[in-house]
Amino acid sequence: MYLIFVSSLNENVKLANRIKDELKDHGENCEIINLVNLNLPMYDTTKEQNDGIPKVALDLAEQMKTAKGYIFVSPEYNFNVPPVLVNFIAWISRIGENFRELFSLKTIQLATHSGSNGKDFMNSTRNQFTKLGAIVAPREIITTYSLKIDEYELKTIINEYIHIGK
Numbered sequence: 001m002y003l004i005f006v007s008s009l010n011e012n013v014k015l016a017n018r019i020k021d022e023l024k025d026h027g028e029n030c031e032i033i034n035l036v037n038l039n040l041p042m043y044d045t046t047k048e049q050n051d052g053i054p055k056v057a058l059d060l061a062e063q064m065k066t067a068k069g070y071i072f073v074s075p076e077y078n079f080n081v082p083p084v085l086v087n088f089i090a091w092i093s094r095i096g097e098n099f100r101e102l103f104s105l106k107t108i109q110l111a112t113h114s115g116s117n118g119k120d121f122m123n124s125t126r127n128q129f130t131k132l133g134a135i136v137a138p139r140e141i142i143t144t145y146s147l148k149i150d151e152y153e154l155k156t157i158i159n160e161y162i163h164i165g166k
Contacts, residue, residue, distance in 0.1 A: 002030040003067045007074035007085040009036060011113040015143060016073040019111060022158045028068075033060065035084045043090035057091040061102055064092070069107035069165045070134075073141075076114040076121035081128075089128070104133035107165035109157070111141035118142050137161045 002023055006016045016032050023030045038056050041047060064070070074085055093099040108129050112118030118140075126136050139157045143149050 001063075001067050002028055002069055002071060003063060004030055004032045004071045004073060005085075005088070006032060006034045007036070007072070007082045007088075009034070011143075011145075012073050012075055015111055015113045015141070015149070016071075018149060018154070019071055019073065019109075019141065019158065022154055023162075025155075026158060026162055028162060030071075031063075035088050038088070040084075040087055040091055043087055043094075048094060053091060053094055057088075058095065061092055061095045064102045064106075067106070069109070069161070071109040071111060071161075072125060073111040073113075074121060074125075075112060076116060076118045079116075079120040081121055081124050085125075093132075100133045103129060106134045107137065107161065108134045109137045109141070109161040113143045115144065117144060117147075135164060137164055 004016050004020055006012050013034065020030050020032055038060070040054055040057060072085070074082055077083070092102055095102070110122050110125055112121055114121065122140050129136050137157070137160065139160060141149070141154065141157055
């Protein structure tokens with residue numbers, strides 16, 4: 001099972017659905033999780049101390065433990081990572097004794113539909129996920145309003161991503 005995390009609505013959801021279809025064409029099970037719909041409270045240590053880790057984050061962490069890998073589909077916000085994704089990682093990294101546990105040796109595919117080319121988002125998340133111990137696929141899926149997805153490229157990238165995790 002692959003988990004596809006989406007950090008926005010609209011075009012990135014469409015891209016996530018296209019990636020999901022491609023994974024299914026390769027015989028893989030997957031699930032899309034829209035981080036916006038989780039409505040996680042903004043992380044801070046006082047909130048964690050007073051209220052604990054939200055149940056939705058704990059449940060998601062259980063799914064992540066058994067997932068083969070993750071695909072992150074996200075726009076670039078102000079030349080960086082959207083706040084909803086940063087907040088998700090903050091909460092998830094607080095679960096368990098080892099904050100890297102849910103990322104260590106997991107394969108990650110990065111994808112974006114952004115108004116620009118999304119490279120700053122890609123570079124930032126590649127750096128963070130690598131430091132968390134994940135194996136980030138070398139090729140990225142990038143679409144913009146003027147650059148549509150190339151079907152052959154998508155098939156190739158997804159095939160390579162699946163191969164990395166075997």
